[in-house]
Amino acid sequence: MEICVIEGDGIGKEVIPAATEVLKSLIPELTILTARAGWDAFTDLGEALPEEAVTLSKKAGAVLFGACSSPSYPVEGYASPIVRLRRILNTHANLRPTTYLPIPTAREGVNLLVVRENTEDVYGGQEQVEEGGDRTTAYKVITRQATERVAHTAFRLAQQSHRDRVTVVHKANVLPQTDGLFRRVAMEVAEQYPDIEVDELLVDTAAYWMVKEPTRFDIILTPNQYGDILSDMAAAWGGGLGVAPALNLGEGVAIAEPVHGSAPDIAGRGIANPTASILSLAMLVRYYWGMNEEAERMEQAVYRTLDEGNYTADLRPDGNISTEEFTQQIINHL
16 A cells, blocks of 8 residues: 655645654555655756656555645746646546534534536636737536546445435536536436435525535535635635645545645744645545545544644644644544
């Protein structure tokens, strides 16, 4: 059993090793492969995603990828390494859970999972500039193949995790061809899972309910752009983006990826909280390796540590524990 660990930039160099330490404590026989990617790799090596990182990621199949810094201005030769790796490994589904954590900003009773198609839609990067820059066009691509694939993933996850309902979110009333195809194919796939209830919402209505009553959701199945927005909205109910986990899932590959950024303002201070990285790894352990008991132990260790009032300063200004101490508390609770 192997995993490729890519720390990234900023606090990634602190929280990713912390999460790796937790995983290694739980699965001692695990082989850790390491590679570089991100802005620091680009400035040192001339590549944001060096070939070694791609090779080791393919070899291991399982990847833990930390946050990468990105310049706020165009840099020739630089492109987001995580976006590139998702495409190279063809991780077709992005999974973003939101569950209650015992921190002040979370909401009890919320337990939802956004399953987002991860390879197409307007995020395919097909843009065109016309009329000397006064007109631009972005192409929204929806295919039957990609929709079928992510829909089957969503319904299988519902079965595996004993969830009762999948809500298909779209905007087919305005985009009858693209979103209409997504809706139609998703509903066709739903017929193959009669044990799972299915309903549908327009994306603006879904956003309303995410704000008003997020407990109405179980699993949300949606195209790429809508899933990106709705999952970030949902994260507010789980304690914020700083503790939000994610998993990119493909055929024989998975990339665990905490949602938060590289946070250069607190990097190197030993106060970054590794919760998102640890919970992302727990998702990989559950959905990729199929080790439900071990995943549950990781999640409960995080819950208990927070429930005991152990906070790093980036979670609460009165945080009383360092990144290293927080990680040790997690390991003690495994």
